[in-house]
Amino acid sequence: xxxxxxxxxxxxxxxxxxxxxxxxxxxxxxxxxxxxxxxxxxxxxxxxxxxxxxxxxxxxxxxxxxxxxxxxxxxxxxxxxxxxxxxxxxxxxxxxxxxxxxxxxxxxxxxxxxxxx
Amino acid sequence: xxxxxxxxxxxxxxxxxxxxxxxxxxxxxxxxxxxxxxxxxxxxxxxxxxxxxxxxxxxxxxxxxxxxxxxxxxxxxxxxxxxxxxxxxxxxxxxxxxxxxxxxxxxxxxx
Numbered sequence: 001x002x003x004x005x006x007x008x009x010x011x012x013x014x015x016x017x018x019x020x021x022x023x024x025x026x027x028x029x030x031x032x033x034x035x036x037x038x039x040x041x042x043x044x045x046x047x048x049x050x051x052x053x054x055x056x057x058x059x060x061x062x063x064x065x066x067x068x069x070x071x072x073x074x075x076x077x078x079x080x081x082x083x084x085x086x087x088x089x090x091x092x093x094x095x096x097x098x099x100x101x102x103x104x105x106x107x108x109x110x111x112x113x114x115x116x117x
Numbered sequence: 118x119x120x121x122x123x124x125x126x127x128x129x130x131x132x133x134x135x136x137x138x139x140x141x142x143x144x145x146x147x148x149x150x151x152x153x154x155x156x157x158x159x160x161x162x163x164x165x166x167x168x169x170x171x172x173x174x175x176x177x178x179x180x181x182x183x184x185x186x187x188x189x190x191x192x193x194x195x196x197x198x199x200x201x202x203x204x205x206x207x208x209x210x211x212x213x214x215x216x217x218x219x220x221x222x223x224x225x226x227x228x
Contacts, residue, residue, distance in 0.1 A: 035217070037163075037219075044120065044206060044219060044220070044221045044222040045155070045157075045163060045206050045208075045219040045222070046120075046219060047208075047216065047217035047218065047219060050215060050217070057215070059214050059215045059216060061216065062118070095162060095163070101168070101169070102149075102151035102153070102168070102169060102210050103151075103153040103165055103168035103169070103208075104153065104155070104163070104165060104208070105165055105174070107162040107163055107164070108162065109162055110162055
């Protein structure tokens, strides 16, 4: 059974930093592109970033460039999202998701990040 | 880049069919057959229900179908059931370095 479990969320002050993790199991993690997708409270889905199987390529949505970084550790079957200079508008549930071809196959349960003073 | 355009809400009675549109541009929907659809129940993670325009993953009901014409993709739910009440999102690959664009979401209500 495929499982994606996000962690590392919580309350952070504006301007602060946070690192999200996604632990994967039940799949060949090192052979899959991975993504982060977020959802602000009561709002729609927004693709945040993705990373190639070996980590050699990463892509970030334009509005987050310079503040967020995606990375992975295939030896630990883990995906990460380093977030810095956080703003209130970054408050959202953050999901990790697998790519198989051109679709998001499996999703984690999500982790809530709240940016507030 | 702006989100793909979906109607905010669609409703139908049990047994009816409904269609949700998703409009983009030639840089996303119109340029690729990489449109996917996701169902999200309240408090749950999204779930893939259709990919590459009209393909269903294993275990997804044949009541869900989709198509694409030009810059617009469409999701049809046939034989509407109470369990279909959820939010639905379209998503497209974007001609901008492996970027992805979601629609704003459509709330489906079963009357």
